[in-house]
Structure formats: structure tokens, C-alpha cells
Amino acid sequence: MQTEQQPCAVAEELSGYLDGELSQQEQQRVMIHLRSCPHCQQLLADMQALRGDMKVAVHVSADARDLPKIMGDKPARWLGILGWSALILGVLLVTSFFFWELALDLLTNSSVPWWVRLGIAGFYLGLLGLFLMVLRQRLVAMKTDKYRKVKL
Amino acid sequence: METQHPFLQWYGGAIGFATSLLGCRESARDVVQQALYKSLSARRVPTDVAAQKVWFFKVVRNLCINGLHQEQRFQRHVDADALAASFVDTDESHERSERIAWVRQGLAKLTPEQREIVVLRDVNDLSYDDLAEVLGIERGTVMSRLHRARMALRDHLIRLQTQSGGATYAN
Numbered sequence: 001m002q003t004e005q006q007p008c009a010v011a012e013e014l015s016g017y018l019d020g021e022l023s024q025q026e027q028q029r030v031m032i033h034l035r036s037c038p039h040c041q042q043l044l045a046d047m048q049a050l051r052g053d054m055k056v057a058v059h060v061s062a063d064a065r066d067l068p069k070i071m072g073d074k075p076a077r078w079l080g081i082l083g084w085s086a087l088i089l090g091v092l093l094v095t096s097f098f099f100w101e102l103a104l105d106l107l108t109n110s111s112v113p114w115w116v117r118l119g120i121a122g123f124y125l126g127l128l129g130l131f132l133m134v135l136r137q138r139l140v141a142m143k144t145d146k147y148r149k150v151k152l
Numbered sequence: 153m154e155t156q157h158p159f160l161q162w163y164g165g166a167i168g169f170a171t172s173l174l175g176c177r178e179s180a181r182d183v184v185q186q187a188l189y190k191s192l193s194a195r196r197v198p199t200d201v202a203a204q205k206v207w208f209f210k211v212v213r214n215l216c217i218n219g220l221h222q223e224q225r226f227q228r229h230v231d232a233d234a235l236a237a238s239f240v241d242t243d244e245s246h247e248r249s250e251r252i253a254w255v256r257q258g259l260a261k262l263t264p265e266q267r268e269i270v271v272l273r274d275v276n277d278l279s280y281d282d283l284a285e286v287l288g289i290e291r292g293t294v295m296s297r298l299h300r301a302r303m304a305l306r307d308h309l310i311r312l313q314t315q316s317g318g319a320t321y322a323n
């Protein structure tokens with residue numbers, strides 16, 4: 001009887017044999033040895049059983065919660081881009097129309113003194129400037145955030 | 153109709169692989185998600201399926217190792233019980249539990265090096281060439297390392313079995 005202390009000459013080839021990774025010659029050699037060695041027969045059977053058990057023990061059935069998240073990602077991203085573009089376009093149109101009307105009114109309406117008109121213009125320009133500043137900050141923050149995500 | 157993401161066929165096995173390295177199902181899921189995102193955005197993803205599989209598992213492995221380095225616990229042994237527990241599915245039947253639980257505990261007792269090669273081979277069916285590529289080792293090293301890992305796993309199982317007073321592992 002062979003023990004763990006006296007390994008057979010084919011020892012690790014047994015794994016190669018199980019995995020079908022041996023050359024034809026090596027395969028032949030292992031087969032011949034197996035016929036006369038109950039120890040290796042047992043070992044091969046154990047490894048074979050182990051392989052089946054490993055699949056059950058480790059393989060994770062794709063979680064129903066995960067799949068929509070992965071597959072829905074692409075369409076969701078496109079819908080997001082579409083939505084944001086439409087929103088930005090709308091906001092741009094409305095604000096430019098508003099400022100055009102305002103500028104026209106301020107330039108042509110002579111019933112109000114010039115300094116009041118200047119004050120109103122300054123007020124709106126200041127508001128616009130502040131809005132753009134906040135927008136810029138947000139965009140910069142978003143960009144660095146994205147970068148962090150990619151790097152991970 | 154929506155086409156399925158080509159990498160999804162390896163999803164379950166990749167989660168198992170990442171879990172066996174990280175010892176935590178949640179982190180494993182994050183890592184595989186990241187690998188999937190990377191496959192959507194990366195510029196150099198191979199076109200043929202066999203090479204894609206190697207690429208994918210390489211990415212998953214690298215993400216795992218980076219994660220472990222950040223936590224500074226690569227090579228340090230994970231908690232065996234926690235690792236074994238992290239493989240358990242919530243909807244798992246209790247029929248084959250005992251034997252499967254032994255396999256998980258035995259797996260948890262292997263070194264990370266042994267664990268990764270045996271999981272990549274026996275769960276994810278990577279060929280020896282693929283294993284050499286993913287693990288960054290010589291092809292000649294693959295068979296001996298894999299065999300040693302299998303023998304170590306078998307020893308652990310036999311020990312667990314005698315501890316619990318059961319019959320021999322192979323029956």
C-alpha cells in the first residue's frame with residue numbers, strides 16, 4: 001500500500017490527466033499506471049468529486065437583483081443623456097429669450113431714468129454671473145468624482 | 153431587442169472567484185461590477201471569446217489584489233469561517249449542505265495562492281494556458297501548483313471529516 005510519504009511517479013500528472021492537459025504520451029503513461037495503482041485511482045476519484053463539489057460550493061448563481069443593474073446600465077445612461085440635453089436646451093432658450101427682451105426693454109424704454117435701467121441690468125448680470133459660478137463648481141466636482149470612479 | 157452583455161456568462165464564477173480572494177461577497181460583487189464597467193469602457197478588450205475570458209478574469213484578479221493592498225491584508229489569512237460563510241447563497245437548499253460546507257471550510261484554509269488557482273480551474277474551467285496568463289506564471293508551474301492545491305484541499309477535507317466522525321470523503 002502506498003502512503004502520502006511515498007508519492008507515485010505520476011503524482012501531479014494526475015491533475016493534468018483529470019484536466020485533459022497532457023500530451024498523448026503522458027496520458028498513456030498515467031493510464032497504464034492507474035490500472036495497477038489503487039492509491040492513484042482513489043486520488044483521481046477524489047479530485048473528480050472535489051471538482052463537482054467546488055462548482056456547487058463556490059459558483060454564485062447570478063443574482064436577480066444584479067442583472068437588471070448591469071444590463072439596464074447602457075439604455076439608462078442614454079436616456080439620462082437625452083433628458084439632460086433636452087433640459088439644458090430648454091433652459092438656454094428660455095433664459096436667452098428673457099435676457100434679449102430685458103436688454104431690448106432697458107435700451108428703448110426712456111420713461112425710466114438711465115441709472116435705474118443700469119441698476120436693473122447690473123442686478124441681472126450679477127445673478128447670471130453667480131449662477132454660472134455655481135454651475136462651474138458643480139461641473140468641476142462632477143468631473144473629479146467621475147475620475148475617482150474610473151480609477152478604482 | 154437588447155443583446156446580453158458577453159461577459160455576463162462568467163458573472164457567477166467571477167463572483168465566486170473574487171469572493172474566494174476577498175473573503176466577502178459584497179466586495180466581490182463590487183469588484184465584478186467594476187470589471188464589467190471596465191469592459192464597457194476599456195479601449196483594448198480582445199475580440200475573441202477565449203481571450204475575453206482571460207482578460208476579464210485578469211481584470212477581476214487585479215481589482216481584488218488592489219483592494220487587498222489598500223486594506224494591506226494580502227497574504228494574511230482571511231478568517232476561515234467568515235470566508236466559508238460568504239459563499240453561502242441565501243436561497244440554498246439544505247440537502248447537500250454538510251459536504252458543501254466542508255468544501256468551503258477546506259477552501260478557506262488554503263493559502264490565497266492555492267485558493268485562486270483551484271477556483272479558476274475547477275469552478276471557472278480555465279485551461280492551463282489561461283491560468284498561466286491570468287496568474288502571470290510559467291505554464292510549467294501551473295500543473296504542480298494546481299496539484300498541490302488540490303492535495304492540500306483534500307487533506308483539509310479528510311481532517312474535517314474525521315473531526316466530525318463521518319465516513320471517508322470519497323464514498
Ligand SMILES: [Zn+2]
Nearest residue numbers: 008037039040
Ligand atoms: Zn500511483
